[in-house]
Amino acid sequence: MIEFHGVSKRFADGTLAVDDFSLLIPSRKTTVLVGSSGCGKTTLLRMINRMVDPTSGYVDIDGDGIAAMPPVSLRRSIGYVMQNSGLLPHRKVIDNVATVPLLTGVPKKEAHARALELLDTVGLDRSLADRYPSQLSGGQQQRVGVARGLAVNPNILLMDEPFGAVDPIVRADLQHELIRLQRDLDKTVVFVTHDIDEAFLLGDQVVILQVGAHIEQQGAPSDILANPANEFVADFVGSARGKRRLMVDETADSRGDDLVLIDGAGYPAGVVDAPGGVLPGAGSSPKSRSISNKTDQAGDA
């Protein structure tokens, strides 16, 4: 369990990145910090492994204040996965994965054997072990980044927008891989993203933040969806989901044409050939009625 107690961070130039933040992050669950750029997500994450120290307040891990723990050993005991994988370009994949164990004195042979196992764990072929990062795809590099984060077998895994730089299909792949990994490995994962859909997919607990790391709402995805705490949250949750919401173009109906499904941007997404039979609970908008797509229904369950 990680706990933030009234934590603030003011940087040397006067920026108040985090303003009186308190949160309990339960063990062996995934907590997602989500919010727009600059709201303080990375600063919060880095306060867990003391890459950043608070100006006031304190952080505990399992009841022990981390301020008293040596930063370097704390950092080496916690997995950290960053955007763009953060791999060392001049080192082979296997050495990238083994970096921290080697630093902490694990013999090379043992560290390499473990690194190969970790490639299996993250779904990478062992034949990639001798490649350099530039010889891998973006998605493969991210998997190596995750393997490196797991190399010291940490209880806590910090992930800072780890899938932000890959295309949507690879991203979906990596997200599902993480869900599988979490089921198998049972880590305390703290995941940062600005993507609310990613937050809802991955988080047991989702924390929606505004500038200064002010918590707008925290809870299970289903709670937030069912009861947004305020207009900001409703907007944040709704605007992202609205993009995927399909509507029925009833102007086509009035012309006697087939009913046409249009997406949030107004583009045709398909045709409904049995009006009334296909669409559940048609709404009352004069021009279009909204139906929930599969993701909406899954999220609301």
Ligand SMILES: Nc1ncnc2c1ncn2[C@@H]1O[C@H](COP(=O)(O)OP(=O)(O)OP(=O)(O)O)[C@@H](O)[C@H]1O
């Ligand atoms: N070393 C620093 N010195 C001064 N200001 C900083 C420093 N690091 C971050 N900040 C500022 O603190 C605020 C929070 O930054 P942080 O990186 O935590 O936000 P974020 O939510 O992770 O943003 P992003 O999604 O863009 O990565 C921003 O205004 C940022 O400019």
